[in-house]
Amino acid sequence: xxxxxxxxxxxxxxxxxxxxxxxxxxxxxxxxxxxxxxxxxxxxxxxxxxxxxxxxxxxxxxxxxxxxxxxxxxxxxxxxxxxxxxxxxxxxxxxxxxxxxxxxxxxxxxxxxxxxxxxxxxxxxxxxxxxxxxxxxxxxxxxxxxxxxxxxxxxxxxxxxxxxxxxxxxxxxxxxxxxxxxxxxxxxxxxxxxxxxxxxxx
Amino acid sequence: xxxxxxxxxxxxxxxxxxxxxxxxxxxxxxxxxxxxxxxxxxxxxxxxxxxxxxxxxxxxxxxxxxxxxxxxxxxxxxxxxxxxxxxxxxxxxxxxxxxxxxxxxxxxxxxxxxxxxxxxxxxxxxxxxxxxxxxxxxxxxxxxxxxxxxxxxxxxxxxxxxxxxxxxxxxxxxxxxxxxxxxxxxxxxxxxxxxxxxxxxxxxxxxxxxxxxxxxxxxxxxxxxxxxxxxxxxxxxxxxxxxxxxxxxxxxxxxxxxxxxxxxxxxxxxxxxxxxxxxxxxxxxxxxxxxxxxxxxxxxxxxxxxxxxxxxxxxxxxxxxxxxxxxxxxxxxxxxxxxxxxxxxxxxxxxxxxxxxxxxxxxxxxxxxxxxxxxxxxxxxxxxxxxxxxxxxxxxxxxxxxxxxxxxxxxxxxxxxxxxxxxxxxxxxxxxxxxxxxxxxxxxxxxxxxxxxxxxxxxxxxxxxxxxxxxxxxxxxxxxxxxxxxxxxxxxxxxxxxxxxxxxxxxxxxxxxxxxxxxxxxxxxxxxxxxxxxxxxxxxxxxxxxxxxxxxxxxxxxxxxxxxxxxxxxxxxxxxxxxxxxxxxxxxxxxxxxxxxxxxxxxxxxxxxxxxxxxxxxxxxxxxxxxxxxxxxxxxxxxxxxxxxxxxxxxxxxxx
Numbered sequence: 076x077x078x079x080x081x082x083x084x085x086x087x088x089x090x091x092x093x094x095x096x097x098x099x100x101x102x103x104x105x106x107x108x109x110x111x112x113x114x115x116x117x118x119x120x121x122x123x124x125x126x127x128x129x130x131x132x133x134x135x136x137x138x139x140x141x142x143x144x145x146x147x148x149x150x151x152x153x154x155x156x157x158x159x160x161x162x163x164x165x166x167x168x169x170x171x172x173x174x175x176x177x178x179x180x181x182x183x184x185x186x187x188x189x190x191x192x193x194x195x196x197x198x199x200x201x202x203x204x205x206x207x208x209x210x211x212x213x214x215x216x217x218x219x220x221x222x223x224x225x226x227x228x229x230x231x232x233x234x235x236x237x238x239x240x241x242x243x244x245x246x247x248x249x250x251x252x253x254x255x256x257x258x259x260x261x262x263x264x265x266x267x268x269x270x271x272x273x274x275x276x277x
Numbered sequence: 278x279x280x281x282x283x284x285x286x287x288x289x290x291x292x293x294x295x296x297x298x299x300x301x302x303x304x305x306x307x308x309x310x311x312x313x314x315x316x317x318x319x320x321x322x323x324x325x326x327x328x329x330x331x332x333x334x335x336x337x338x339x340x341x342x343x344x345x346x347x348x349x350x351x352x353x354x355x356x357x358x359x360x361x362x363x364x365x366x367x368x369x370x371x372x373x374x375x376x377x378x379x380x381x382x383x384x385x386x387x388x389x390x391x392x393x394x395x396x397x398x399x400x401x402x403x404x405x406x407x408x409x410x411x412x413x414x415x416x417x418x419x420x421x422x423x424x425x426x427x428x429x430x431x432x433x434x435x436x437x438x439x440x441x442x443x444x445x446x447x448x449x450x451x452x453x454x455x456x457x458x459x460x461x462x463x464x465x466x467x468x469x470x471x472x473x474x475x476x477x478x479x480x481x482x483x484x485x486x487x488x489x490x491x492x493x494x495x496x497x498x499x500x501x502x503x504x505x506x507x508x509x510x511x512x513x514x515x516x517x518x519x520x521x522x523x524x525x526x527x528x529x530x531x532x533x534x535x536x537x538x539x540x541x542x543x544x545x546x547x548x549x550x551x552x553x554x555x556x557x558x559x560x561x562x563x564x565x566x567x568x569x570x571x572x573x574x575x576x577x578x579x580x581x582x583x584x585x586x587x588x589x590x591x592x593x594x595x596x597x598x599x600x601x602x603x604x605x606x607x608x609x610x611x612x613x614x615x616x617x618x619x620x621x622x623x624x625x626x627x628x629x630x631x632x633x634x635x636x637x638x639x640x641x642x643x644x645x646x647x648x649x650x651x652x653x654x655x656x657x658x659x660x661x662x663x664x665x666x667x668x669x670x671x672x673x674x675x676x677x678x679x680x681x682x683x684x685x686x687x688x689x690x691x692x693x694x695x696x697x698x699x700x701x702x703x704x705x706x707x708x709x710x711x712x713x714x715x716x717x718x719x720x721x722x723x724x725x726x727x728x729x730x731x732x733x734x735x736x737x738x739x740x741x742x743x744x745x746x747x748x749x750x751x752x753x754x755x756x757x758x759x760x761x762x763x764x765x766x767x768x769x770x771x772x773x774x775x776x777x778x779x780x781x782x783x784x785x786x787x788x789x790x791x792x793x794x795x796x797x798x799x800x801x802x803x804x805x806x807x808x809x810x811x812x813x814x815x816x817x818x819x820x821x822x823x824x825x826x827x828x829x830x831x832x833x834x835x836x837x838x839x840x841x842x843x844x845x846x847x848x849x850x851x852x853x854x855x856x857x858x859x860x861x862x863x864x865x866x867x868x869x870x871x872x873x874x875x876x877x878x879x880x881x882x883x884x885x886x887x888x889x890x891x892x893x894x895x896x897x898x899x900x901x902x903x904x905x906x907x908x909x910x911x912x913x914x915x916x917x918x919x920x921x922x923x924x925x926x927x928x929x930x931x932x933x
Contacts, residue, residue: 213541
């Protein structure tokens, strides 16, 4: 088949942010999958909650609030820094600010991981005691898996930012990583409510 | 093999980007030839085994997906033959009860997770970039990873079977049978991790296809001009994304109950077995549609080509696909009528189950109208379409029957259900799949399949399938239960079982004729040329088989049937790099050119990452700590995967 040139693509930019970037769409796909995992785990919580007349079932006590509140406050604080970093990355002007922002996110992420370790003893139940314990630990485990995965991801990204030149596509990578961190923060809020508040009010 | 002529007929302004300053380029033939040579070099794989291991070419990976899934189809088919021989007479002792349990488990698990979903994805992974005019999939390395993980999952199941530790709990592994009380050992764990492997692979493909379809369509291929196969793939991908996490959660919680002593499915400690069924069927029902929606896409493409006209009611077809996608998530409870549900629940799910027959029926009528109002050419692919319509309608009608609770309670766990879902799944997926093989084989290989052998294959399969499965309706109505290794004489079931076994043998002969057809056609088939069927969609503008870069230049389209609209001259856009792997990114709705992005080179890291994933998943069968130590190789593998190509810091100013 003969061809007829009707246009040229050379003038198009060779990188893109957000909706315009393919990577962003892939990330969205995986966040949809993981969101579905969270929704179904929360659905399992609702189902098991409906089967148990008291919640938590005796002799389990309600979880202690303090570590969960500390983690939640740290998450919200990190999100402020995270959004600032995303804005810096999108501007593509200040490599120093981007490196600084990623470093700050690493420190905050590590603080959250450490604070998370204090949450588990305060759940006042174990995964193998009863279905309540199982489903509470499930929610905490799923979220911690995301927290640690994204933190390691940020470590690797940070290492490359310090050892390699930053090109426009790396600004886009940082921007996407910020999007994933927002997902980790937002997904925590319903889990925090279900684990800590629901047993007190429902 | 033919390659498209490089001649161009001169520049013209871009029709899609009036605001952006496009720079028309006149490529002289000599320059164009040099550019094509450079493209070949840029998109080529390394030679030999290393190239085989590191390739990220969607076509090579799709071909190995196809071959692997087909081999497992044959193995699962042999398991079915063994069961049919066992049932061909009462009180038969050919198979022991334990072996029979393993066989129906591995048959169902393989057909659903290792054959049906992956083989549909394989065809799709091959076709979609070509059909939308892209040079590659959105995430080529993810695609390679997906294949290796899938292979590891398939081998886990079958090596377990060969070592006599294969699962024996049915393809849906209900608790409490699969739980710690009734399934000691690791048979159930192998099943659960096979699920994890294959679902990771399927999800990776789904994300890849969604991104490719939404962001990499050729300029001009607006959503309203997108081929119906791409629509069915998009809906399937979204369904996969929303459905598969449920089975991963169900099987992971099962593993957790077995390994860690959790109580999700333990009623004594506040859990519930029915929770497993809800999670499983929230996946399991959409899974049926995930399997046959690509088949509906095949049917639409084949019907248009061989009816010599566009599919009747294109927009209605798209709406039907989307509504099936939504409704499929509202039906899962009809698999659980026998568990005892609230009456309102029964009524709702009965109504929803009957409602989904409407969009399915709309599609059937549209295909019939297409053939009726076209100039049908009854080549083998169209025969498969007609076989599909007949079979699928029978399966759909028996589905409407069992959607009714009173009848379902009567027929639950009988052979009527076995007949129903084989009519739906083989009718809805395997008939279109064989039609698709016949239709796209020239694109896969550059050669035509034999029409004569193809017709033998079709008729033997159509007859054999109906002889094998239609009597099962009657057996079910007579009360023969599923999953029993034998039955006493005098029940009146012998004759129908013997007929069914005879049908199974005819199906085997039919599949053998297909294998002979493929093997002989690969060597001696008629060279196909680019578009042997005079088909309208864009994949037929590529060479047969396509070059590693698919298209030398980006095609531009202005109708739903671009190759019928533009029979002589294909409009193209130049400007993508020939020296680096580069793809065009377009806008999701209007497919306007938006930016260029680099596409990854071949890499060993997807393979390494799949090995690391395998270590974690196999390790967790034996110890939960595998999740911890397994994180190390996984982190290394994924870091290698994404290792930056850009210069080290401070090295940017150095001379090149």
